[in-house]
Amino acid sequence: MLSDAEITAINHEISLVPHKKAAVIEALKVILQHRHWVSDECVESVAELLEMSPAEVDSVASFYNLIFRKPVGRHVIHLCDSISCYVMGYEELYQALQQMLDIRFGETDTDGRFTLLPNCCLGCCDHAPALMIDEDLYQDVKPGQLKRMLKKYS
Amino acid sequence: MERPLTKHISFRRPSLALEEYERTGGYAAVRKALKQLTPEDIQQQVLASTLKGRGGAGFSTGTKWGLIPMGADAPHPKYLIANADEMEPGTFKDRLLLEGNPHQLIEGMILSAYAIQADIAYIFLRWAYRKAAVLLQQSIEEAYGAGYLGKHILGGSWSLEMHLHTGVGRYMCGEETALLNALEGKRATPRAKPPFPQLSGLFGKPTIVNNVETLCCIPHIVNNGADWFKSLSRCAEGGTKLYGVSGKVNHPGCWELPMGTTIRELLHHAGGMKNGHRLKGLLPGGASTDFLTEQHLDTPLDYTSVAAAGSRLGTGTIIVLDDATCPVGFVHNLQHFFAQESCGWCTPCREGLPWVEKTLLSIERGEATPEDIELLRMHTHMLGPGHTFCALAPGAMEPLQSALHYFMDDFERHLTEKKCPYANHLHR
Numbered sequence: 001m002l003s004d005a006e007i008t009a010i011n012h013e014i015s016l017v018p019h020k021k022a023a024v025i026e027a028l029k030v031i032l033q034h035r036h037w038v039s040d041e042c043v044e045s046v047a048e049l050l051e052m053s054p055a056e057v058d059s060v061a062s063f064y065n066l067i068f069r070k071p072v073g074r075h076v077i078h079l080c081d082s083i084s085c086y087v088m089g090y091e092e093l094y095q096a097l098q099q100m101l102d103i104r105f106g107e108t109d110t111d112g113r114f115t116l117l118p119n120c121c122l123g124c125c126d127h128a129p130a131l132m133i134d135e136d137l138y139q140d141v142k143p144g145q146l147k148r149m150l151k152k153y154s
Numbered sequence: 155m156e157r158p159l160t161k162h163i164s165f166r167r168p169s170l171a172l173e174e175y176e177r178t179g180g181y182a183a184v185r186k187a188l189k190q191l192t193p194e195d196i197q198q199q200v201l202a203s204t205l206k207g208r209g210g211a212g213f214s215t216g217t218k219w220g221l222i223p224m225g226a227d228a229p230h231p232k233y234l235i236a237n238a239d240e241m242e243p244g245t246f247k248d249r250l251l252l253e254g255n256p257h258q259l260i261e262g263m264i265l266s267a268y269a270i271q272a273d274i275a276y277i278f279l280r281w282a283y284r285k286a287a288v289l290l291q292q293s294i295e296e297a298y299g300a301g302y303l304g305k306h307i308l309g310g311s312w313s314l315e316m317h318l319h320t321g322v323g324r325y326m327c328g329e330e331t332a333l334l335n336a337l338e339g340k341r342a343t344p345r346a347k348p349p350f351p352q353l354s355g356l357f358g359k360p361t362i363v364n365n366v367e368t369l370c371c372i373p374h375i376v377n378n379g380a381d382w383f384k385s386l387s388r389c390a391e392g393g394t395k396l397y398g399v400s401g402k403v404n405h406p407g408c409w410e411l412p413m414g415t416t417i418r419e420l421l422h423h424a425g426g427m428k429n430g431h432r433l434k435g436l437l438p439g440g441a442s443t444d445f446l447t448e449q450h451l452d453t454p455l456d457y458t459s460v461a462a463a464g465s466r467l468g469t470g471t472i473i474v475l476d477d478a479t480c481p482v483g484f485v486h487n488l489q490h491f492f493a494q495e496s497c498g499w500c501t502p503c504r505e506g507l508p509w510v511e512k513t514l515l516s517i518e519r520g521e522a523t524p525e526d527i528e529l530l531r532m533h534t535h536m537l538g539p540g541h542t543f544c545a546l547a548p549g550a551m552e553p554l555q556s557a558l559h560y561f562m563d564d565f566e567r568h569l570t571e572k573k574c575p576y577a578n579h580l581h582r
Contacts, residue, residue, distance in 0.1 A: 018357050028322075063497075064323055064342075066322040081491075082243035083243045083437075083441055083487050086484070087400075087476070120494075121441075123282065124249070125406065128400060137285075
């Protein structure tokens with residue numbers, strides 16, 4: 001069941017577009033803001049609001065990298081694995097993160113604190129390697145800095 | 155040397171707010187255009203400026219605009235969209251413009267929208283550019299407050315609404331018809347052309363999609379004229395260009411330089427190779443361009459010259475391959491990206507790219523045979539132009555085909571030594 005706040009926000013998005021279906025990505029973003037991931041039940045609720053089939057909604061939800069269809073940790077680490085970060089050693093960061101958190105790409109640590117995801121080029125290739133934790137960008141990252149960096153996120 | 159696009163960008167202070175931007179001559183072009191120029195005047199000026207689209211394809215902006223229906227019978231609403239979904243690996247030039255001077259983009263969009271008589275403008279921004287999102291939203295609100303956006307702009311008859319849309323992450327959103335699908339709330343798959351977006355774009359209405367850097371050129375063209383814009387360049391393609399360099403160079407970065415600056419000069423701006431490293435090759439304009447090598451250092455970085463050298467200018471941001479980085483691993487990383495970001499709409503791309511990626515991985519691990527090299531060669535043809543629905547897979551094949559040409563000895567060493575001859579890569 002969606003909350004009143006979610007339904008109000010989705011109805012607002014519907015009011016901005018020529019037809020209901022066109023609001024589906026924005027509706028899914030509303031769900032993400034409130035719950036950080038999109039459950040099957042949420043897909044069905046969004047489908048009902050937008051007069052779509054759940055399969056249509058899921059075809060969009062499952063297409064985009066940032067619409068999570070599985071639960072994620074309280075914080076998401078987006079590690080850039082594209083070419084400039086590859087040349088500048090993102091793999092060392094990946095190895096260090098694996099050791100610190102005992103998780104690989106796509107996994108969440110046991111206390112639900114961090115989910116680790118690979119990310120396509122973050123557009124800071126002149127300061128590679130780079131990563132984002134939630135909405136915070138970190139550039140020219142060295143493996144030795146990671147421990148302190150992660151401490152900020154509880 | 156003039157640097158119109160980046161003159162007022164400095165990261166030692168916050169980007170210019172509206173009043174500061176106006177003090178540097180900002181929005182003068184909008185005032186001039188709405189009072190003195192017809193939409194057709196601006197279209198003509200941009201065509202005469204020889205401005206080519208800075209998103210990678212290098213198509214004439216004036217020609218693109220020229221295909222949109224004008225006049226009393228034209229369907230409305232018409233749309234103008236800024237493609238700020240910068241996601242080509244190795245590309246970080248639009249971020250500079252978005253974070254450094256957001257009002258310049260908004261002014262360029264207002265002028266472009268006026269030139270095509272658009273009613274609604276969108277900025278399609280990638281999610282990762284959080285700082286740009288905040289600045290653009292503030293700047294749009296400021297522009298509304300000052301009467302540069304909204305109903306009856308500067309008291310005239312023309313109105314424009316502008317919205318910021320942040321994406322949810324897919325490389326395909328940078329392809330203009332896929333971007334339109336994403337804005338309509340659909341999967342970002344490409345559309346068949348024709349009809350071209352100028353006739354049937356967003357929600358079936360006439361639409362122009364332009365890159366951020368392209369749009370940022372427009373205020374300067376309107377202020378200073380087409381001849382001035384052409385004079386900025388060293389070649390027949392007008393303007394300056396935002397060039398970038400990343401990889402193992404001393405000072406990776408982004409610089410605005412005359413169009414036609416050579417690769418050698420650009421690498422000089424980047425401070426040359428890092429100590430102990432040698433240049434082995436480079437991608438001149440993002441992940442989907444062919445490798446060039448040392449023999450091409452004096453190639454001017456303009457669309458025509460880079461094409462003549464066997465590659466593409468693309469986004470103009472160089473990625474350097476140094477002699478300590480394995481070319482097979484490098485190309486594998488690129489193909490991993492393309493395979494993952496293929497939208498799956500057409501079969502050759504959806505099936506072919508993962509096959510290429512796996513084949514490269516087996517070479518990198520020393521588990522491949524000479525037939526695998528032939529398999530890669532076959533894919534460079536079968537996924538090349540004319541075999542797929544859009545340009546993603548042909549773009550992916552550009553670094554692969556040129557790597558097979560320039561770095562064949564490296565591929566062969568992986569086969570004969572049955573391992574990667576370059577040390578230090580970790581998780582393969």
